[in-house]
Amino acid sequence: MRNVVLLTIDTLRRDMLGCYGGGSLTPFIDSIQNRSVRFDQAHSTGPYTRAAFTGILTSSYYLEYGRQRELSPSRVLISEVLKRSGIVTAGFHSNPHLSDYLGWNRGWDVFYDSMEEEVDPKVPYIKAKRINRKIDAWLSFNAGSGVYKPFFLWVHYMDIHEPYIPEKKYIDLADGSIRLGEEEMFELFQNVLLPRDVSNQRNIEILKKLYSAHVREMDESVKDFFGILEKWNVLKDSWIILTADHGDEFGEHGGLSHDGKMYSELVHVPLILHEPTRENGEVCSTLVSTLDIAPTILYLLGLNPPKAFQGDSLLPLENYPLKGVFGEALDKHGSNEKGEEKEIHYYREGDFKIVYRERDDAWELYDLKADPKEKNNIIDTSPTAEDLKQKVRPRVKRYQGSCS
Amino acid sequence: MTMEREISEKRKRQCAKLVEISKAIVKQSFEKFRHEELGITWTGGKDSGLCFWIIRQVCQERGIPIPKTMIIGEGDEFKEIEQFVEGISKEWNVPLEVCRNEDVLKAANFRLNAPVKVKDLSERNQAELKRIGFDDEEFPFEAESYAGNHLMKTVVFNEFLERNKILGIFQGLRWDEHPARFNDDYFEYKEAALFVPAHTRIRPILHFTEKDLWDTYAAFKIPYCTLYEKGYRSLGAKTTSQISVEGVPAWLQDLENTEERAGRRQDKEKAMERMRKLGYM
Numbered sequence: 148m149r150n151v152v153l154l155t156i157d158t159l160r161r162d163m164l165g166c167y168g169g170g171s172l173t174p175f176i177d178s179i180q181n182r183s184v185r186f187d188q189a190h191s192t193g194p195y196t197r198a199a200f201t202g203i204l205t206s207s208y209y210l211e212y213g214r215q216r217e218l219s220p221s222r223v224l225i226s227e228v229l230k231r232s233g234i235v236t237a238g239f240h241s242n243p244h245l246s247d248y249l250g251w252n253r254g255w256d257v258f259y260d261s262m263e264e265e266v267d268p269k270v271p272y273i274k275a276k277r278i279n280r281k282i283d284a285w286l287s288f289n290a291g292s293g294v295y296k297p298f299f300l301w302v303h304y305m306d307i308h309e310p311y312i313p314e315k316k317y318i319d320l321a322d323g324s325i326r327l328g329e330e331e332m333f334e335l336f337q338n339v340l341l342p343r344d345v346s347n348q349r350n351i352e353i354l355k356k357l358y359s360a361h362v363r364e365m366d367e368s369v370k371d372f373f374g375i376l377e378k379w380n381v382l383k384d385s386w387i388i389l390t391a392d393h394g395d396e397f398g399e400h401g402g403l404s405h406d407g408k409m410y411s412e413l414v415h416v417p418l419i420l421h422e423p424t425r426e427n428g429e430v431c432s433t434l435v436s437t438l439d440i441a442p443t444i445l446y447l448l449g450l451n452p453p454k455a456f457q458g459d460s461l462l463p464l465e466n467y468p469l470k471g472v473f474g475e476a477l478d479k480h481g482s483n484e485k486g487e488e489k490e491i492h493y494y495r496e497g498d499f500k501i502v503y504r505e506r507d508d509a510w511e512l513y514d515l516k517a518d519p520k521e522k523n524n525i526i527d528t529s530p531t532a533e534d535l536k537q538k539v540r541p542r543v544k545r546y547q548g549s550c551s
Numbered sequence: 552m553t554m555e556r557e558i559s560e561k562r563k564r565q566c567a568k569l570v571e572i573s574k575a576i577v578k579q580s581f582e583k584f585r586h587e588e589l590g591i592t593w594t595g596g597k598d599s600g601l602c603f604w605i606i607r608q609v610c611q612e613r614g615i616p617i618p619k620t621m622i623i624g625e626g627d628e629f630k631e632i633e634q635f636v637e638g639i640s641k642e643w644n645v646p647l648e649v650c651r652n653e654d655v656l657k658a659a660n661f662r663l664n665a666p667v668k669v670k671d672l673s674e675r676n677q678a679e680l681k682r683i684g685f686d687d688e689e690f691p692f693e694a695e696s697y698a699g700n701h702l703m704k705t706v707v708f709n710e711f712l713e714r715n716k717i718l719g720i721f722q723g724l725r726w727d728e729h730p731a732r733f734n735d736d737y738f739e740y741k742e743a744a745l746f747v748p749a750h751t752r753i754r755p756i757l758h759f760t761e762k763d764l765w766d767t768y769a770a771f772k773i774p775y776c777t778l779y780e781k782g783y784r785s786l787g788a789k790t791t792s793q794i795s796v797e798g799v800p801a802w803l804q805d806l807e808n809t810e811e812r813a814g815r816r817q818d819k820e821k822a823m824e825r826m827r828k829l830g831y832m
């Protein structure tokens with residue numbers, strides 16, 4: 148039996164990857180495409196970590212069980228299903244929203260969330276290089292003897308997430324023209340990114356270049372990670388799923404970072420299924436959701452999904468249903484404003500994406516083929532509008548319980 | 552110490568029902584395993600204390616001795632807990648084993664927060680650190696840290712099982728004490744792995760809420776450690792446990808609307824701080 152590795156990269160925009168038509172920032176990830184299935188139309192269930200990871204690790208939607216910050220006991224983590232089936236489960240990450248104290252440690256044999264580590268005062272997470280060292284140590288114990296039980300390993304890198312303070316060598320690799328010291332980069336974070344100040348286009352461009360440098364660095368960490376799997380002789384026996392929880396905005400829709408919005412730069416994510424022994428690459432253009440990742444992991448390990456999982460296995464590709472994809476979030480995420488959070492939903496079907504904002508009871512509809520940048524709201528003129536609204540309406544405020 | 556608190560007859564009956572559910576789990580365990588194959592984990596705290604009292608009830612009904620019991624000496628204990636454990640052990644004739652990771656204690660020179668160099672540890676402890684992906688050269692001696700928790704608790708627990716050939720081990724865990732417990736089962740079989748013998752974890756009091764627990768203590772006059780009277784709600788290592796409300800006994804605190812483990816959540820504070828820094832809060 149094989150292992151499954153889920154490598155999730157926080158805040159990685161799909162269009163930054165070379166294999167998705169980006170530049171040359173990701174030579175390693177691009178190089179594995181000849182042994183991978185690349186999903187061209189993968190969508191996240193939400194635009195920020197909590198809204199996205201309920202989809203990835205529990206195959207359920209963010210607002211399905213109320214608005215609690217803790218992981219609801221009604222959700223089933225992929226780790227819980229696997230551990231009960233005798234698969235060794237290990238998770239290594241550094242995102243506080245997925246930490247032990249919020250209940251994300253259910254079902255893991257080893258769960259490292261880094262919360263007790265001292266971190267750089269400016270950068271509140273552990274970097275991928277450090278996470279990789281931990282995985283190296285873990286594999287030395289679990290696979291070092293050559294005989295081991297099949298495992299599910301979840302690895303999450305935070306390095307791309309703001310504040311963007313990349314090392315100089317990666318800035319040079321991404322764009323040598325930027326000459327900023329660490330303090331200046333941090334000032335940009337504090338004075339431009341945090342207040343979501345999009346008034347100066349030059350600042351936005353610099354932020355995006357710094358972000359690109361992090362993408363370049365991330366690609367190197369992914370390469371190192373594959374090297375570690377190879378070193379312990381487990382790469383050839385592992386499926387590797389690479390994805391992002393959400394993207395990041397650089398002024399495309401009047402904002403920065405990743406707030407409660409549902410545009411492509413945030414919810415259209417990379418999704419790559421890599422099989423080292425595969426002989427050819429494949430691109431799948433079917434519309435899929437990150438909700439499908441957990442069922443796919445179970446399929447790869449020959450297990451049935453629990454009832455709580457709402458996605459479909461991506462494999463076999465020919466059996467995957469033709470469907471639309473949903474996402475949902477709360478709109479004040481990333482904002483300092485007080486007051487009640489309101490829901491925001493999207494639904495994508497074919498080339499159309501409809502967005503609903505509870506706050507203004509407002510709808511937006513985009514034809515992504517004609518308008519990939521989502522600038523032209525055709526809600527009042529499109530004949531499909533009413534039909535798509537009907538798909539979203541039953542999902543709005545469907546959880547009427549307390550917001551505990 | 553036992554509680555002098557009036558509990559209504561109706562509530563007593565409710566508590567008795569909860570105890571019966573637990574006793575049924577304990578009885579099933581005695582059917583499933585031989586007496587010498589069973590073990591109990593005890594900490595001196597309220598959860599393992601209730602679990603322990605219920606197991607003892609079943610033992611008394613059956614006229615059998617209490618199974619082998621372990622308590623972990625993590626090198627950072629409250630003296631009140633030590634005194635409580637010592638008193639109950641004598642009174643109830645508990646076959647108690649105090650289990651410690653001596654290798655780590657020695658490497659730390661028995662001093663809290665002293666740096667422990669990984670290379671000074673036994674091969675087994677070094678391998679155990681790799682098991683959890685620990686890759687640093689040293690760590691401070693602290694029982695509830697990532698490395699400390701594994702070496703001082705998990706490893707010691709597995710060694711106890713191995714040494715005594717325990718196949719079923721009672722644990723006083725509750726569903727509502729921590730989100731990570733929400734989906735725990737009364738019986739959970741653990742397959743054997745390197746350094747981990749195959750065993751079944753038995754959790755008879757999963758269904759007790761914190762309020763149920765304290766009402767049961769009052770209803771049945773179950774002994775507890777005095778620290779709970781001073782305002783502690785959840786007890787772990789001495790330096791990482793804080794009083795929740797000064798001078799207010801645990802059972803008189805707002806159990807419904809405040810967090811049980813608030814006094815022990817250093818990781819929570821770190822997580823909150825990190826979220827703030829990520830600009831989310």
